[in-house]
Amino acid sequence: MKIAVLGTGMVGKTIGSALIKAGHEVRMGSRTRGNEKALQWVADNGAQASEGAFADAAAFGDLVFVATKGDATLDALRAAGAANLEGKVLVDISNPLDFSKGMPPSLFVCNTDSLGEQIQAAFPAAKVVKTLNIVNCEVMVDAGRSSAQARGTMFVSGNDPAAKKLVTELFLKPWGWDDVIDLGDITTARGTEMMLPVWVRTWAATGNGHFAFKVVR
Amino acid sequence: MKIAVLGTGMVGKTIGSALIKAGHEVRMGSRTRGNEKALQWVADNGAQASEGAFADAAAFGDLVFVATKGDATLDALRAAGAANLEGKVLVDISNPLDFSKGMPPSLFVCNTDSLGEQIQAAFPAAKVVKTLNIVNCEVMVDAGRSSAQARGTMFVSGNDPAAKKLVTELFLKPWGWDDVIDLGDITTARGTEMMLPVWVRTWAATGNGHFAFKVVR
Numbered sequence: 257m258k259i260a261v262l263g264t265g266m267v268g269k270t271i272g273s274a275l276i277k278a279g280h281e282v283r284m285g286s287r288t289r290g291n292e293k294a295l296q297w298v299a300d301n302g303a304q305a306s307e308g309a310f311a312d313a314a315a316f317g318d319l320v321f322v323a324t325k326g327d328a329t330l331d332a333l334r335a336a337g338a339a340n341l342e343g344k345v346l347v348d349i350s351n352p353l354d355f356s357k358g359m360p361p362s363l364f365v366c367n368t369d370s371l372g373e374q375i376q377a378a379f380p381a382a383k384v385v386k387t388l389n390i391v392n393c394e395v396m397v398d399a400g401r402s403s404a405q406a407r408g409t410m411f412v413s414g415n416d417p418a419a420k421k422l423v424t425e426l427f428l429k430p431w432g433w434d435d436v437i438d439l440g441d442i443t444t445a446r447g448t449e450m451m452l453p454v455w456v457r458t459w460a461a462t463g464n465g466h467f468a469f470k471v472v473r
Numbered sequence: 474m475k476i477a478v479l480g481t482g483m484v485g486k487t488i489g490s491a492l493i494k495a496g497h498e499v500r501m502g503s504r505t506r507g508n509e510k511a512l513q514w515v516a517d518n519g520a521q522a523s524e525g526a527f528a529d530a531a532a533f534g535d536l537v538f539v540a541t542k543g544d545a546t547l548d549a550l551r552a553a554g555a556a557n558l559e560g561k562v563l564v565d566i567s568n569p570l571d572f573s574k575g576m577p578p579s580l581f582v583c584n585t586d587s588l589g590e591q592i593q594a595a596f597p598a599a600k601v602v603k604t605l606n607i608v609n610c611e612v613m614v615d616a617g618r619s620s621a622q623a624r625g626t627m628f629v630s631g632n633d634p635a636a637k638k639l640v641t642e643l644f645l646k647p648w649g650w651d652d653v654i655d656l657g658d659i660t661t662a663r664g665t666e667m668m669l670p671v672w673v674r675t676w677a678a679t680g681n682g683h684f685a686f687k688v689v690r
Contacts, residue, residue, distance in 0.1 A: 357585070362584050362585050363584055366583065366584055366667070367579050367580055367583055367584070367670075368574070368579050402689045402690055403689045403690055406623070406687070406689045407689060408689045411671070411675075437675060437678055437679065438678060439671070439674045439675065439677075439678050440674060440677065440678060444671075444674045444678075446670050447670035447671030447672075447673070447674045447675075448671055450583070450667040450668070450670050450671065451667070451668060451671055453584075453663050453664035453667050454628070454656075454661075454664030454665055454667065454668055455664075456664070457656045457657060457661045457664045458628075458654060458656065458664075458688055460656075460657065461654055461655060461656050461657060461661075462654065462688075462690060464690055466690065467688050467689060467690035468688075468689045468690075469686045469687070469688060469689070470623070470686070470687040470689045471675055471679075471684050471685075471686060472619050472620045472623045472624060472625045472684060472685045472686070472687045473619055473620055473679060473681055473683065473684035473685075
């Protein structure tokens with residue numbers, strides 16, 4: 257499949273490389289074509305990898321991952337353009353982290369709204385699926401990375417059941433997520449985004465970022 | 474130990490009975506002495522059980538559990554009286570759930586503050602320990618209740634390390650919590666209180682309230 261990955265940070269690069277490894281063609285999107293980090297990622301990932309501006313990448317992809325920092329997500333998607341997202345599955349793995357008040361971060365939207373919902377509201381013709389935002393990017397693409405003995409649970413949120421099923425079958429299961437819970441519509445992204453504060457504190461308390469949450473039941 | 478349990482709902486009754494079973498003397502507190510639910514609980518729990526107004530219970534207890542609904546917690550503690558809480562470990566298992574805007578509930582405090590912090594600020598001479606708020610009350614007192622195969626992780630938050638250790642050794646471990654993570658000071662209660670939205674949605678999605686979250690690492 258042709259896939260766009262918007263964002264050139266750790267998360268975008270890790271997701272992009274995992275998609276290449278799975279046989280997809282991936283175009284990494286950034287604010288401007290020729291971004292240094294995107295060019296390096298292309299050089300490292302072979303012929304199936306390419307890069308371009310957000311709009312180039314979104315136009316290229318039959319499916320779009322948005323892996324920017326949360327406070328850049330809506331701007332990146334506006335730059336990508338509504339027409340380039342129309343009818344497409346848009347996998348949102350970003351988090352509304354607000355570092356402006358110091359560490360640990362708070363959230364710039366939560367409780368009665370979420371970044372997932374804001375994206376869906378801004379791009380109603382896209383099929384937003386919120387997932388993977390509750391783990392470190394290396395765990396995102398390898399659920400077994402957190403522990404050899406056990407794997408965590410992954411949640412999916414979104415208004416389109418077929419889109420959630422596609423994301424689960426095409427990405428989550430191959431990446432080792434054998435326990436996926438469909439929480440419901442995109443408003444349930446409030447719940448998973450609000451897990452970030454305990455994620456950050458657990459990381460600080462254990463000194464280990466390679467963990468996941470398992471719903472023991 | 475003499476323990477006060479403030480609150481006569483499901484949570485208070487379940488915690489109170491588990492404490493009696495563990496050999497403690499428990500006084501259940503409510504707004505007025507002779508509360509019908511408290512009297513029934515006393516009748517069901519034998520000679521180690523008693524009941525009284527919030528202040529009677531708090532004066533009786535060498536340690537206090539607050540198990541009221543979140544929006545009643547600060548009022549209950551004010552009725553209990555700062556003098557009756559002074560120097561005592563105060564185990565806060567309440568959640569700042571706001572049902573006024575319909576279902577599912579939102580939180581009336583979150584992100585940059587928490588109910589745990591509000592309690593600690595209002596009663597600076599008490600040693601507030603936030604814990605157990607992330608599971609159903611039957612799972613609180615029996616971590617094995619969620620699954621025969623695995624147990625969840627329990628978090629503790631609070632400014633007094635000795636108080637957190639005491640709560641862990643005296644209650645959490647005997648109730649089956651074999652994986653306890655000390656998240657840090659009382660500000661980390663933001664993280665665990667903000668797990669409630671995903672708790673509520675997971676409950677709705679799975680139809681099963683007897684679950685816990687395990688930090689797989």
